[in-house]
Amino acid sequence: MADLLTPDYYEYEWVPLESVSLMPSGGALLIWPDGQSLECHPLWLRENSPGPEGIDPRSKENDLDVAKLDLDIRLGVAFVEDGALVVEFHPEGRRASFHPGWLRHVADGQHQPFALLPDPQIWKSQDLPEPPTHEGPLVLQDDAALAKWLNDLLEFGLARLVSLPTDAGVVELVGRRIGVLRDSNFGLTWHVSVDLDPNSTANTDVRLPAHSDLPSRETPPGFQLLHCQENTVAGGHSTMTDGLAVVQHLEQNEPEVLQSLLKSEWIFFNRDEEHDHRWTGPIIDRGDGRVPWTFRAFHPVRGFPAMPQEEIGDAYFAIQRFGHVANSDDFQIRYELHPGDLIAFDNRRVLHGRESFDSTEGTRQLRGTYMDSDEVYSRMRVLHHSVPGLQHSLAFSVARKDSNA
Numbered sequence: 001m002a003d004l005l006t007p008d009y010y011e012y013e014w015v016p017l018e019s020v021s022l023m024p025s026g027g028a029l030l031i032w033p034d035g036q037s038l039e040c041h042p043l044w045l046r047e048n049s050p051g052p053e054g055i056d057p058r059s060k061e062n063d064l065d066v067a068k069l070d071l072d073i074r075l076g077v078a079f080v081e082d083g084a085l086v087v088e089f090h091p092e093g094r095r096a097s098f099h100p101g102w103l104r105h106v107a108d109g110q111h112q113p114f115a116l117l118p119d120p121q122i123w124k125s126q127d128l129p130e131p132p133t134h135e136g137p138l139v140l141q142d143d144a145a146l147a148k149w150l151n152d153l154l155e156f157g158l159a160r161l162v163s164l165p166t167d168a169g170v171v172e173l174v175g176r177r178i179g180v181l182r183d184s185n186f187g188l189t190w191h192v193s194v195d196l197d198p199n200s201t202a203n204t205d206v207r208l209p210a211h212s213d214l215p216s217r218e219t220p221p222g223f224q225l226l227h228c229q230e231n232t233v234a235g236g237h238s239t240m241t242d243g244l245a246v247v248q249h250l251e252q253n254e255p256e257v258l259q260s261l262l263k264s265e266w267i268f269f270n271r272d273e274e275h276d277h278r279w280t281g282p283i284i285d286r287g288d289g290r291v292p293w294t295f296r297a298f299h300p301v302r303g304f305p306a307m308p309q310e311e312i313g314d315a316y317f318a319i320q321r322f323g324h325v326a327n328s329d330d331f332q333i334r335y336e337l338h339p340g341d342l343i344a345f346d347n348r349r350v351l352h353g354r355e356s357f358d359s360t361e362g363t364r365q366l367r368g369t370y371m372d373s374d375e376v377y378s379r380m381r382v383l384h385h386s387v388p389g390l391q392h393s394l395a396f397s398v399a400r401k402d403s404n405a
């Protein structure tokens with residue numbers, strides 16, 4: 001029984017059912033000894049039943065074309081055997097057994113997209129004066145160390161690695177520990193240094209206030225990695241601000257400013273001789289109400305107001321207030337990037353920046369890459385299943401953080 005096929009690549013603990021009863025809808029109500037329950041629709045069970053025209057043991061996916069699904073299917077029989085659910089579909093007569101641990105993970109909501117990811121912890125500078133910091137070489141080798149780094153990255157929106165080598169391939173190596181890198185017209189990985197002929201304000205020595213990269217895209221990159229190869233200039237400190245904390249502040253203190261940021265749209269554009277990227281959106285895009293939110297904030301690529309004339313003045317005022325809060329000492333942290341450091345951050349939540357620097361003396365050379373959020377989420381979920389005791393050690397590190405506070 002324990003080797004019952006499930007539609008995924010995980011091994012589930014055996015969580016025996018206590019009882020099952022047929023429902024008037026033709027489905028089943030499952031109950032576990034601790035009182036947890038799950039109502040299963042017969043059509044959903046039918047699609048997920050192992051075997052031909054159900055879950056294919058090779059792909060572990062449902063191979064039943066829904067056009068062939070008999071919508072009148074009900075459960076004729078349902079019982080518990082060795083803790084597993086066994087059903088017979090009527091009128092088909094097909095029998096199927098379901099792993100109770102797999103059913104339990106649905107009952108517990110563990111199949112939800114954000115279930116295995118930490119809840120975001122909103123921070124101001126006094127809560128998080130420095131980026132959470134991890135040992136780079138360990139993260140490159142060890143999955144438990146990778147999981148702890150990613151957990152901080154997802155919780156706080158940023159996390160740093162230190163003691164990495166300084167060669168140009170390192171950012172790609174770290175990125176590939178997580179998943180696939182996201183290409184753009186800047187390349188799969190790209191340099192940040194002072195260019196003689198820059199195609200971006202980033203490749204000058206000017207200050208970059210709190211911003212997000214590529215707001216000119218339909219979906220701006222979810223995460224960004226920046227690796228420091230060399231830094232001998234005066235100035236150029238890095239900055240980070242939690243956009244969610246800025247929203248909280250505006251909600252409580254300047255709600256009309258927040259309304260304008262959520263509502264008034266701008267056209268962002270990013271161009272060079274070969275490219276012409278454009279997208280329209282508000283400065284703060286809440287999407288469909290689930291995380292992640294998207295902050296679109298970078299004046300060099302904010303091109304045109306896309307709003308009625310009478311909104312424009314208020315929209316500029318709102319951006320100015322947003323920038324004022326996001327760049328203030330209460331919200332923004334400031335730290336130095338040393339050679340061998342790599343900072344990863346949620347580009348759609350956390351606003352990054354840097355101070356101006358003097359490029360006549362010394363060199364400042366960073367290498368960066370982007371990743372879609374899906375890659376980071378996927379790696380974190382897989383690590384949850386593959387690293388023994390991870391849940392416990394993450395809970396322990398949270399408890400330790402609390403006790404330090």
Ligand code: OGA
Nearest residue numbers: 192202208213238353354
């Ligand atoms: C960028 C950027 C930060 C830095 O390239 O978009 O924000 O520290 N760079 O130079």
Ligand code: ZN
Nearest residue numbers: 202212213352
């Ligand atoms: Zn940037």
